[in-house]
Amino acid sequence: MSSLTLDAEALYRELLAGMRPLMTRYARPPLLVGVASGGVWLAQRLQADLGLSGQPGVLSSSMHRDDFSQRGLASGGTTQLPFDVNAADLIVVDDVLYTGRTIRAVLNELFDYGRPASVKLVVLVDRGGRELPVQPDLAVARVSLPASQSLELARDDAGQFSFKVQDK
């Protein structure tokens, strides 16, 4: 099996390029919300590079995950939404889309705060393996990985992105 090499910085530039036409589809600028932790880093950089004012929201999937009993609150930080989600157009940003269970969880987390007008999903990498009928509106790369491996975004001290592939 050949090893997987994903250039996270190159993919980020493609994501940014893909976001620009997406943003023009809105009458008013949508609000970015990152899924902790990789999605938050992406949302923060997109917020700056797209020239949006304010800070993106942060979504934690911890409280609504269907494996909460196994994982507890170990992963995923705390939800922080510095705006009213009611009637808002939101774009949820995540690093890797896999089964769709995290997205179900963060949608429920969002709806705990209000009823958005719309929620789109953009991800850096779609690794397939969907277990729920969730699809991104934008995914820059599609890769296939064995279920035994995890894939997530990492960020170094200089703010540069890379991908971390690990055996579970």
Add this chain to the structure above:
Amino acid sequence: MSSLTLDAEALYRELLAGMRPLMTRYARPPLLVGVASGGVWLAQRLQADLGLSGQPGVLSSSMHRDDFSQRGLASGGTTQLPFDVNAADLIVVDDVLYTGRTIRAVLNELFDYGRPASVKLVVLVDRGGRELPVQPDLAVARVSLPASQSLELARDDAGQFSFKVQDK
């Protein structure tokens, strides 16, 4: 504007034809679950035409809808799941996919009963207008309708399907 004519019986035959290859992707037969009311009629007929034993499940979206405060329990019947959803492979069947809010609601309803291994979504008609990142695994027709009109499946006394288009 030309009027919309959808031959529901012809679309049902296409749905059935599309279901056969989908079914072969599973190691064991998946369980069908219809969304009340049109999706239940479809699931019942698919259950028979695909030669599956037992009865399909019935999902009501009433309890989890994000407009529950406006609609109350007026629509959608009662959830009845004649099997254990834990670790099950499920196929949710609905007549029309629109904003995705009903699907979010019925997924939450399902997860109240347990943690399925997988959930796929098949629909007769995708009318676009998505407000959440939900996508069907199979949709037989894609149509565009003004937001002022509702579209839903009807069934006559002989069990024949038709589509009902109404001004809201």
